[in-house]
Amino acid sequence: MKKIYHRSIINMMLRLPGSLMLLFVGCIFGYAQKNRPVVDVDKAFQLAAKQYQGMLAAHTDVTKFPQSTKPDGSPDNRAASWWCSGFFGGSLWYLFEYTRDNKWREAADTWTMAVEQQKFNKGTHDLGFMLYCPFGNGYRLTGNQKYIEPMLTGAASLSTRFNPQIGLIKSWEKHDNCNYPVIIDNMMNLEFLFWAARQSGDKKFYNLSVTHADNTIKNHFRSDFSSYHVVCYNPDGSIFRKKTAQGANDTSAWARGQAWGLYGYTMMYRETRDPKYLRQAEGIAAFMMNHPNLPKDKIFYWDFNAPNLPNEERDASAAAITSSALLELANFSKANKKKYIDFAEKILVSLSSPEYTAEAGTNNHFILKHSVGHKPAGSEVNTPIVYADYYYLEALLRYRGMKK
Numbered sequence: 324m325k326k327i328y329h330r331s332i333i334n335m336m337l338r339l340p341g342s343l344m345l346l347f348v349g350c351i352f353g354y355a356q357k358n359r360p361v362v363d364v365d366k367a368f369q370l371a372a373k374q375y376q377g378m379l380a381a382h383t384d385v386t387k388f389p390q391s392t393k394p395d396g397s398p399d400n401r402a403a404s405w406w407c408s409g410f411f412g413g414s415l416w417y418l419f420e421y422t423r424d425n426k427w428r429e430a431a432d433t434w435t436m437a438v439e440q441q442k443f444n445k446g447t448h449d450l451g452f453m454l455y456c457p458f459g460n461g462y463r464l465t466g467n468q469k470y471i472e473p474m475l476t477g478a479a480s481l482s483t484r485f486n487p488q489i490g491l492i493k494s495w496e497k498h499d500n501c502n503y504p505v506i507i508d509n510m511m512n513l514e515f516l517f518w519a520a521r522q523s524g525d526k527k528f529y530n531l532s533v534t535h536a537d538n539t540i541k542n543h544f545r546s547d548f549s550s551y552h553v554v555c556y557n558p559d560g561s562i563f564r565k566k567t568a569q570g571a572n573d574t575s576a577w578a579r580g581q582a583w584g585l586y587g588y589t590m591m592y593r594e595t596r597d598p599k600y601l602r603q604a605e606g607i608a609a610f611m612m613n614h615p616n617l618p619k620d621k622i623f624y625w626d627f628n629a630p631n632l633p634n635e636e637r638d639a640s641a642a643a644i645t646s647s648a649l650l651e652l653a654n655f656s657k658a659n660k661k662k663y664i665d666f667a668e669k670i671l672v673s674l675s676s677p678e679y680t681a682e683a684g685t686n687n688h689f690i691l692k693h694s695v696g697h698k699p700a701g702s703e704v705n706t707p708i709v710y711a712d713y714y715y716l717e718a719l720l721r722y723r724g725m726k727k
């Protein structure tokens with residue numbers, strides 16, 4: 324079929340007058356140029372594979388999950404109950420998706436199953452990160468039925484944290500003097516509940532996600548589409564306080580928080596097709612992309628309003644999440660499609676450069692350098708962090724899909 328198609332294009336070209344033929348060839352060339360990938364995804368994945376091969380060799384104990392680097396330079400590992408335990412398995416699935424090499428599938432399965440017992444954990448809102456990143460990708464890529472039950476049990480655990488009186492999932496047990504803190508990050512755990520609604524046929528998961536997202540629009544966002552990190556609620560659903568935990572101050576725009584919001588509302592639109600979520604995602608994107616404190620290489624400072632700009636750390640994780648989110652948002656926005664792809668591409672070019680990508684064999688086997696976990700607490704400041712790698716690989720795969 325393809326050959327016949329190509330031959331008929333060539334025959335048609337030969338019958339065209341010279342100038343028209345030039346125009347025709349020019350158009351095809353122009354189209355090919357426009358669609359040409361600027362980011363070398365193959366090279367990035369080759370390096371990622373080298374790093375994660377080393378990571379697997381250094382992590383033979385599946386109760387110690389790669390997280391980051393300690394201030395003394397040694398690897399910082401965490402337990403399965405830490406909110407980031409699903410990202411390593413998730414990244415291994417992305418390596419399998421890219422290479423189709425069964426060695427990654429086996430490793431991914433091992434590190435996925437290592438998180439399984441968290442399905443009973445009712446003490447965290449992060450079960451989406453912990454279970455859906457590894458199990459969800461594993462199920463998507465293999466169809467293996469054994470991944471279903473842990474996710475459905477986990478989704479039921481997560482939904483116990485939803486208080487119908489307040490209309491939101493509780494994030495942390497307690498924070499300062501807040502008894503019912505909800506953080507913008509929580510938007511990221513709703514994707515898991517949408518999957519559970521589809522899989523189980525139980526609409527409850529869908530409805531509570533929509534209610535949580537609507538109340539977050541109402542209470543977390545400012546008029547410029549930036550968001551507070553934490554909103555503390557009273558038992559009757561009224562607001563006790565709006566503040567930050569990981570940002571520079573209560574009224575600042577913590578970079579990763581903005582990225583979680585962008586990703587979360589893009590996902591909300593994908594799942595519901597309700598235009599208000601698309602408007603929200605586009606508003607957040609505009610806030611981030613047009614911010615006066617945006618660095619040239621598009622890798623955000625850890626907080627848009629950090630006090631000592633430009634002498635502040637960058638957060639590669641916020642950039643990686645944003646890049647992945649914009650590549651999805653581009654599918655939904657005719658007007659801004661090109662803008663979103665160009666911005667995401669610029670982020671990926673920067674992240675793939677030696678400034679942010681570690682040399683093979685360095686960086687405790689993480690792919691990216693220069694993320695910020697929790698600067699006010701002095702934790703993970705300018706270090707690799709496991710979720711920066713995860714969203715970087717996801718963005719590269721989305722980018723590859725788009726450029727194909």
Ligand code: GLY
Nearest residue numbers: 508569579696697
């Ligand atoms: N969800 C916690 C963080 O983004 O640091």
